[in-house]
Amino acid sequence: MKQILEGSNAIANIIRLIKPAVVSAYPITPQTHIVEDLAKLKADGKADYEYVRAESEFAAASIVLGSSATGVRTYTATSSQGLLLMVEVLFNIAGMRLPIVLTCANRGVSAPITIWNDHQDAMTVRDAGWIMLFAENSQEAVDLHVVAYKIAEKLQVPVMVNVDGFVLTHTYEPVILPTQAQVNKFLPKYKPKKGTYLDVKDPITLGNFATPEHYMGIRQELHDEIAGSQELIKKEMEKWEQSRKSIKSIKSKVDVVDTGLVEYYGAKNPEVIFVGMGSMIGTVKDFVDNSKGRVGVLKIRSFRPLPAEDIIKIINKAKYIAVLDKSISLGEEGVLATEIKALGNNIKKGLRNSKPKIQSFVVGLGGRDITGKTFERIIELVKKRDSKVKFVG
Amino acid sequence: MIEIRIHGRGGQGVVTAAELIAMAAFYEGFEAQAFPNFGVERRGAPIEAYARISDKPIKLRSQIYEPDIIVVQDDSLLSVVDVFKGIKKDTKVIINSDKKLEDIFKTGCPVPTKNIATISATKIALEILGKPIINTVMLGFFAKFSGLIKAESINKALKDKFKGEILKKNIRAVEYAYEI
Numbered sequence: 412m413k414q415i416l417e418g419s420n421a422i423a424n425i426i427r428l429i430k431p432a433v434v435s436a437y438p439i440t441p442q443t444h445i446v447e448d449l450a451k452l453k454a455d456g457k458a459d460y461e462y463v464r465a466e467s468e469f470a471a472a473s474i475v476l477g478s479s480a481t482g483v484r485t486y487t488a489t490s491s492q493g494l495l496l497m498v499e500v501l502f503n504i505a506g507m508r509l510p511i512v513l514t515c516a517n518r519g520v521s522a523p524i525t526i527w528n529d530h531q532d533a534m535t536v537r538d539a540g541w542i543m544l545f546a547e548n549s550q551e552a553v554d555l556h557v558v559a560y561k562i563a564e565k566l567q568v569p570v571m572v573n574v575d576g577f578v579l580t581h582t583y584e585p586v587i588l589p590t591q592a593q594v595n596k597f598l599p600k601y602k603p604k605k606g607t608y609l610d611v612k613d614p615i616t617l618g619n620f621a622t623p624e625h626y627m628g629i630r631q632e633l634h635d636e637i638a639g640s641q642e643l644i645k646k647e648m649e650k651w652e653q654s655r656k657s658i659k660s661i662k663s664k665v666d667v668v669d670t671g672l673v674e675y676y677g678a679k680n681p682e683v684i685f686v687g688m689g690s691m692i693g694t695v696k697d698f699v700d701n702s703k704g705r706v707g708v709l710k711i712r713s714f715r716p717l718p719a720e721d722i723i724k725i726i727n728k729a730k731y732i733a734v735l736d737k738s739i740s741l742g743e744e745g746v747l748a749t750e751i752k753a754l755g756n757n758i759k760k761g762l763r764n765s766k767p768k769i770q771s772f773v774v775g776l777g778g779r780d781i782t783g784k785t786f787e788r789i790i791e792l793v794k795k796r797d798s799k800v801k802f803v804g
Numbered sequence: 805m806i807e808i809r810i811h812g813r814g815g816q817g818v819v820t821a822a823e824l825i826a827m828a829a830f831y832e833g834f835e836a837q838a839f840p841n842f843g844v845e846r847r848g849a850p851i852e853a854y855a856r857i858s859d860k861p862i863k864l865r866s867q868i869y870e871p872d873i874i875v876v877q878d879d880s881l882l883s884v885v886d887v888f889k890g891i892k893k894d895t896k897v898i899i900n901s902d903k904k905l906e907d908i909f910k911t912g913c914p915v916p917t918k919n920i921a922t923i924s925a926t927k928i929a930l931e932i933l934g935k936p937i938i939n940t941v942m943l944g945f946f947a948k949f950s951g952l953i954k955a956e957s958i959n960k961a962l963k964d965k966f967k968g969e970i971l972k973k974n975i976r977a978v979e980y981a982y983e984i
Contacts, residue, residue: 577839584826691865781866
């Protein structure tokens, strides 16, 4: 049934349907409404997870680590400084191959203090060994959480679902929640393999000491798992979409190519392609709908793994690629921009001979509003000779 | 697409008003979106919230710069905030005020007088609700003046958020303002 819900409430409700055994979190703006709603669902008797109030994000992450290590489904959510306080534990969760799902209500990082949205928090933990997905709207946030648990539990790799703080978490918009039966069918009860979790009857050690003989091999194994997960993620996204026939795809005047990991929306023969992640994509699509120019937008739904072939195939069509980052590697450029530039070198069939110009544009830091004018300005700038990173907005 | 901007003060339920408009429009079969201007909310500080209503799915997430409808919850804001910022030719404005239009805008009204109206929402709220919570009075008047949504739809949205005596009183407030 289509309902109008606050983004946070939609996320809390999909977690209720996913039925984790343990939820642990520490409240932080703008994640707060998600965990408040989860606590309320529990208090009202509508959910039966154990809700563990933590004294900090470090503790919350440690609590889900511990409970996940005993072989049960777990959930946590955080933002900004909270995510940064979790960093040590995030690496451990990935290294121990625990299939935890975390919602990051994306927010900028201090100092100066900001409570508003950007992607600096998520980009800062890029290398922790988590699969990282980004949602464009409430509907996608709901669907990505279900798929996240499926791939996490299949691969024994944690997944972070990123939703833009305030812009998605505090916005009311129509969304279709799946039924309990739909979720149960797609996501069966979590039953980890014997010997992969802590069990007094079958003792094992997790996160143990690794000598130089073994450490590198274990790290490579995790790398290979994440790098090789693209086909599985695509397959599961497709399966989930098919199981939800109630959602009709909207007919569009423009070209739409959706591989599950990325989505292209725009002109058939684009001159300029914007590349970005999260809620900004909706605003770019609106710009594309109203633009007379040959423009398009490539949405990166899966940042880890980053689907090189899918991206190259699309950006090879255009002359100018404007990568929109809500984050900055200070002294360098936008984080996604660096990665898009590197892609051509990492795969067999790289960029075509007359390479498109790829430029980094930093937008929307600390909640700076992103509008059609932002994109008009970027189109002007990307066509110039100068290829340095530009802050626009 | 219709874009609505609501101006008020922290504590007046500005964000709730935008949410109720979106919910009411949704119940009438429209696509709708509501969000706050993500400020750090403090009681009494000027606050903005936005709503969009459309017959197509809404992708745009920018703040609203050129509203079709402006709602001003408190006339003391007129000297503090430029509530008319970005008005278009046909922008409609409603203001909570006990004063007449010509007394508010002594040097001329920024929009044609057929597109602007005042309502003594605080007085009405005190009578019906016993508290100066003007939200639902303004929404009833909004429904009438904009012609966008029906009072029944606002009442349906209210049922999602409130219950009991509070709900009953607020429905009366909506209906009273709608009949003005």
